[in-house]
Amino acid sequence: MPCKKCAETPVIQLTNSDIRLCKSCFIRYFEKKALRTIKKYNLIDRKEHVVAAVSGGKDSLSLLHFLNRLSIKKRDFKLSALLIDEGIKNYRDETIETAKKFCEKNNIQLHIASYKEGTGKTLDSIKKQFPDTVACSMCGVLRRYLLNKKSRELKADKLATGHNLDDEAQSIIMNQFRHNIALSARLGPTTGVKRDKRFVPRIKPFYFLTEKEVATYAFLNGLIDRFKECTYCAESNRFVVRNILNDLEQKYPGTKHSIVASFLEILPMLKEKYKGQDINSCRICGEPASSETCSACNLLQKIKK
Amino acid sequence: MPTISLEREERIIKMKEVEIKEILKKLKINPTTVIIARNNELITEDVKLNKDDVIKIIPVISGG
Numbered sequence: 001m002p003c004k005k006c007a008e009t010p011v012i013q014l015t016n017s018d019i020r021l022c023k024s025c026f027i028r029y030f031e032k033k034a035l036r037t038i039k040k041y042n043l044i045d046r047k048e049h050v051v052a053a054v055s056g057g058k059d060s061l062s063l064l065h066f067l068n069r070l071s072i073k074k075r076d077f078k079l080s081a082l083l084i085d086e087g088i089k090n091y092r093d094e095t096i097e098t099a100k101k102f103c104e105k106n107n108i109q110l111h112i113a114s115y116k117e118g119t120g121k122t123l124d125s126i127k128k129q130f131p132d133t134v135a136c137s138m139c140g141v142l143r144r145y146l147l148n149k150k151s152r153e154l155k156a157d158k159l160a161t162g163h164n165l166d167d168e169a170q171s172i173i174m175n176q177f178r179h180n181i182a183l184s185a186r187l188g189p190t191t192g193v194k195r196d197k198r199f200v201p202r203i204k205p206f207y208f209l210t211e212k213e214v215a216t217y218a219f220l221n222g223l224i225d226r227f228k229e230c231t232y233c234a235e236s237n238r239f240v241v242r243n244i245l246n247d248l249e250q251k252y253p254g255t256k257h258s259i260v261a262s263f264l265e266i267l268p269m270l271k272e273k274y275k276g277q278d279i280n281s282c283r284i285c286g287e288p289a290s291s292e293t294c295s296a297c298n299l300l301q302k303i304k305k
Numbered sequence: 306m307p308t309i310s311l312e313r314e315e316r317i318i319k320m321k322e323v324e325i326k327e328i329l330k331k332l333k334i335n336p337t338t339v340i341i342a343r344n345n346e347l348i349t350e351d352v353k354l355n356k357d358d359v360i361k362i363i364p365v366i367s368g369g
Contacts, residue, residue, distance in 0.1 A: 001351065011347035015337065020349055215340050215365035219347060224363065229313075242366070249337050 016254035048157035056095025059162030087122020135232035145296035
């Protein structure tokens with residue numbers, strides 16, 4: 001079957017539909033959908049400084065490629081990139097080079113912060129110290145901490161991430177499984193329960209695009225160098241939930257869309273419920289914290305013991 | 306027989322099947338988790354391959 005819009009050879013069949021699109025019609029569809037998300041949820045205001053969190057992988061390079069095209073076209077926001085080097089040998093060192101090349105070629109300012117410089121340790125060495133702890137749970141804490149701190153230092157108005165529909169559906173289900181609804185209240189196309197100047201709001205322009213659509217966009221724009229998976233990826237709870245959701249999606253197409261759409265209906269109530277929670281300042285580092293000390297400092301104290 | 310390059314496992318195999326849907330089924334690969342390229346062009350799962358075709362099965366899953 002040809003492309004639905006122009007009868008050219010298709011490159012993708014969209015999830016949960018019979019619609020097939022060729023290269024140019026798909027790129028148009030993809031960018032229009034991301035732009036609609038930006039407009040609908042007011043993700044980027046005029047003259048804002050948007051810092052894109054990049055890893056050098058297909059999701060973040062697609063995000064940077066899309067935002068760069070948008071900033072050139074609109075000329076009403078400033079774009080730069082922030083990369084966190086966790087210190088994962090044979091993985092991050094390779095994707096850093098890809099990110100550097102991309103930013104150089106496209107004239108985007110790239111800032112790099114590392115766990116080593118921020119905490120004195122690489123993720124590889126932390127994992128060696130705690131072999132029985134899932135690497136992703138420690139990495140997530142430090143990564144979020146550094147992304148927020150560094151983007152605030154860069155005077156970012158927004159921190160854009162490459163999170164897609166699959167990521168969001170996984171987070172919603174993971175929080176359900178763990179009875180962690182307060183965490184779900186922070187999800188959505190723009191994160192956080194209430195505005196606080198210590199937090200740089202995170203925005204997700206690819207919120208309604210599937211992982212397969214992002215990979216297709218990356219491939220068509222020459223952004224996939226070669227497939228590379230994080231060394232610690234298979235350890236995570238997310239990995240298990242991701243496989244469950246992919247199996248469900250195959251059997252019942254549209255499952256992920258339904259999870260996210262249902263969640264968006266109740267999200268305003270969740271935000272309302274949790275908006276009263278105080279945000280403290282960590283007594284060690286001064287960064288925002290839900291208790292006396294922040295999660296990153298709690299972890300760092302454990303590491304130093 | 307078409308040649309299949311599995312990017313995740315970094316291995317190349319030959320299969321007698323010519324329908325991508327059948328190839329994925331046989332390899333127990335969920336179609337929602339991959340994209341397929343032939344001569345560096347993406348193709349959909351309903352495409353029938355020629356015997357000399359070489360295709361790449363590329364995982365869409367983020368590296369973390």
